Amino acid sequence: MTSAGLIRALCAAGTLILLASACAGGPKLPPPPPQSFDRAEVAQGFALAKLGDCQGCHTADGGVAYAGGLPLKTPFGTLYTTNITPDAQTGLGRYSKDAFVRAMRRGVRADGAHLYPAFPYDHFAYADDRDLSALYAFLMTRRPVARTAPANRLIPPANIRGVIAVWKALFFHPGPPAAPDPNDPRARGAYLVESLGHCGACHTPHNALGAEQTRQALDGGYQEGWYAPPLNALTPASVPWTPERLERYFKTGLDRDHAAAAGPMGTVIRELAKAPDADRRAMAVYLAELMKPSPAGRGQTALVDRxxxxxxxxxxxxxxxxxxxxxxxxxxxxxxxxxxxxxxxxxxxxxxxxxxxxxxxxxxxxxxxxxxxxxxxxxxxxxxxxxxxxxxxxxxxxxxxxxxxxxxxxxxxxxxxxxxx
Ligand code: HEC
Ligand code: HEC
Ligand code: HEC
The missing domain is CATH 1.10.760.10 (Cytochrome c-like domain)
Known part of the structure; x- marks a missing residue:
């Protein structure tokens, strides 16, 4: 974008900031009591939370699950994940279901403030109503923990939440939530990879302002000092990733024909390992198909020892x-x-x-x-x-x-x- 274009966009977004603060407040309904949730829905929410790695991000090292406080290093400084247990003062206690859905789909906090996109709502926006409802049921039935995340250490202007409105105006234009045919594993896999799985948060290249280059989805990206390699036809893997190999890797972090999951991917697998078999299988089917046209997928394995x-x-x-x-x-x-x-x-x-x-x-x-x-x-x-x-x-x-x-x-x-x- 040219600098004149950028300035125009920032001005347009400035209007948005005013609008956003004017409309702040949001849904006011109190959250329902834990015993009101359906058990099957809570169990479904558990599975979806594993696919979304909610615990991996929302738990500090050695801290209570979902109580937040994990530091996330971004190019703009350190951001801390927040408490998503149902505690009334410090957690999701203030979130009605509608407010939760709005946070997941629009990146807006219960009090109307914008949430930082390190919370991957650019992916979660695609989760369908049933899945978000189940996630809400799961989180609201956790044990409430009173804990406030440490203050963020972000560089100006990223330290001002209003600036997120500018970012959203420029980069955040999610399509409608996807509702795949539950009997089609490939469609289910595509849906999970794109929405709750948020694989692109690492495996898609980002621009200088931290937004995903969606036209290069899964082409490989940088995160936390690591490189998350392409998960499509650009994969440099020397042996083809088949659905069976991917499924084993998602379950154990290991595969006999590929290296063990390392760094941030090791953390992702820790949660993915507890997701339902059928969902891991669906993602494996979908990704193996994306990777198939790669050289290894076409049978051109070039293993050398010089x-x-x-x-x-x-x-x-x-x-x-x-x-x-x-x-x-x-x-x-x-x-x-x-x-x-x-x-x-x-x-x-x-x-x-x-x-x-x-x-x-x-x-x-x-x-x-x-x-x-x-x-x-x-x-x-x-x-x-x-x-x-x-x-x-x-x-x-x-x-x-x-x-x-x-x-x-x-x-x-x-x-x-x-x-x-
Ligand atoms: C990559 C890390 C990451 C993952 C994965 C993640 N979150 Fe978060 N989430 C964050 C961060 C960071 C914030 C705080 C953003 C801010 O302060 O603006 C946040 C905030 C939230 C909020 C708003 C709470 C509040 O008022 O502060 C909700 C709700 C939430 N996350 C739910 C979830 C759920 C449900 C999942 C799993 C499906 C999930 N998150 C997965 C990083 C993550
Ligand atoms: C927090 C960042 C992050 C997220 C989120 C993430 N990955 Fe990764 N992934 C990595 C990194 C970094 C590597 C490379 C390190 C390694 O080889 O273990 C990797 C490696 C992989 C590999 C091995 C590729 C190869 O050829 O060796 C696969 C497969 C994979 N990821 C799939 C996924 C899927 C599917 C998702 C979403 C459910 C996902 N990843 C989400 C960071 C991430
Ligand atoms: C005590 C045994 C041990 C030593 C010593 C060791 N490694 Fe490893 N290394 C491992 C194991 C185990 C793995 C994971 C293998 C798997 O994928 O299951 C691994 C994986 C790797 C990988 C990722 C897999 C791949 O094929 O890309 C690289 C790269 C690597 N090691 C390089 C090195 C280098 C370089 C050294 C020396 C500086 C070294 N290792 C020393 C045990 C060792």
């Missing part, structure tokens, strides 16, 4: 790898014999951006469900930026037929900065 060439190009990386990585990752190592996928089967090494490989080396991998599972130590404190860069250059040259990554040392420094909490 150990000698890579070692002569990156001798320092090769010896660091031999010392720090080979005992687990080299073919024939005990971990490999236990059936963990060889390095080239993971998508990170084939991505255009090196940051997932870098973050995995810096942060390691915790068992995906907090219990038993593959573990990789974090090397962030034992290796320098230059050493991590050497290793990344070596494994890329050895295992991927794609062009070398450039500016790796700077990328490691950047990954450390963005990934630190």
């Amino acid at each position: 150990a000698a060439a890579a070692a002569s190009a990156h001798p320092q990386g090769a010896s660091l790898y031999a010392g720090a990585c080979a005992s687990c990752h080299e073919p024939g190592a005990p971990m490999m014999l236990q059936g963990r996928p060889p390095l080239p089967l993971g998508t990170p090494l084939h991505e255009a951006d090196p940051r997932d490989t870098i973050q995995i080396v810096l942060q390691g991998l915790q068992p995906p469900l907090g219990g038993a599972g593959p573990y990789m130590p974090a090397f962030g404190s034992s290796l320098t930026d230059a050493q991590v860069a050497e290793i990344a250059a070596y494994v890329r040259a050895r295992y991927s037929d794609r062009p070398p990554w450039s500016n790796l040392t700077a990328a490691v420094a950047e990954a450390r900065k963005q990934g630190a909490s």
Whole structure:
């Protein structure tokens, strides 16, 4: 957009801010008591909350579920998730069902203020009435917890809520809620990915103001210092993702032919694992179809091992790898014999951006469900930026037929900065 265009849009939105504050207040009906909700609806709401990762975002580390307080790092500073237990003063106690639906579809708080789009209402807006009603029933039957989120630390002008009206005027124009045929798994999968699953919040590229580039839906995006790779025909995966493989990955965070879910995806899976089988299956069917036209989907798997060439190009990386990585990752190592996928089967090494490989080396991998599972130590404190860069250059040259990554040392420094909490 030209700057004149931007200014015009901001002025138009200024009118909106006035209107919004003039209409503030919203529905005034008091919320119904917990015992008034239907049990089947509450159970349905639980399943939908798992698909939407409500708990993952609305729970502080070590805090009470749904009581909020998790810091979210955005390019505009730190924002804290709020308390969505039914507490009257600090949580959703003030939300009638209509007010809740308005928050989910329009990003407007019970008191009429705008909510930050880090709350992915640009996706939740597509959830249908029945699903939102079930989510409301589920949340309003949780145990109320009195807890207020810490104050946000956002840079001006993002610290002023009224500015969100400008953002909405520019970027938030949701279509009508989708109501898919319940007997068509592909349609159900598309609906869940787009609406409550909010996969695009990470897997779609964002513009400088944090809005999704919807015309490039699921083309791959950046979030929390990680790269969320494409989930469509652009996928750089070296082995095709089939519905069966995706389904297993959504349930366990693991697949024999792809790398374990890492970083933010590990967190997403922790909740997705508790969603209904049929819904995970539906998303798997839909996404496998989107990814099918990719090179791997067409049977062009390019798995290489150029150990000698890579070692002569990156001798320092090769010896660091031999010392720090080979005992687990080299073919024939005990971990490999236990059936963990060889390095080239993971998508990170084939991505255009090196940051997932870098973050995995810096942060390691915790068992995906907090219990038993593959573990990789974090090397962030034992290796320098230059050493991590050497290793990344070596494994890329050895295992991927794609062009070398450039500016790796700077990328490691950047990954450390963005990934630190
Ligand atoms: C990616 C993180 C994220 C996810 C996932 C998420 N939320 Fe939120 N949500 C937020 C943030 C951040 C806010 C506060 C925004 C603000 O203060 O403007 C919020 C606010 C809300 C509010 C308004 C409450 C208030 O008055 O502050 C409701 C209602 C809500 N979320 C419901 C849900 C539900 C239901 C789900 C799951 C379907 C969900 N959220 C998933 C980040 C998230
Ligand atoms: C908070 C950000 C975030 C959200 C939300 C998210 N993802 Fe991811 N996802 C990532 C990141 C980062 C990676 C890459 C790290 C890794 O490989 O584990 C990833 C990796 C994946 C992969 C593996 C791709 C490959 O080729 O290895 C799949 C499949 C996937 N996500 C599916 C989904 C689906 C389906 C949803 C919505 C239900 C979703 N993701 C929501 C961040 C996210
Ligand atoms: C103690 C064993 C261990 C060590 C040492 C180790 N890793 Fe890992 N690594 C793992 C495990 C386990 C996984 C997850 C495997 C899976 O997908 O199930 C993993 C996954 C990865 C992945 C993501 C998967 C992929 O194919 O892209 C990368 C990249 C990686 N490791 C690189 C390294 C590098 C580089 C080193 C040395 C600096 C290293 N690892 C050291 C155990 C280890």
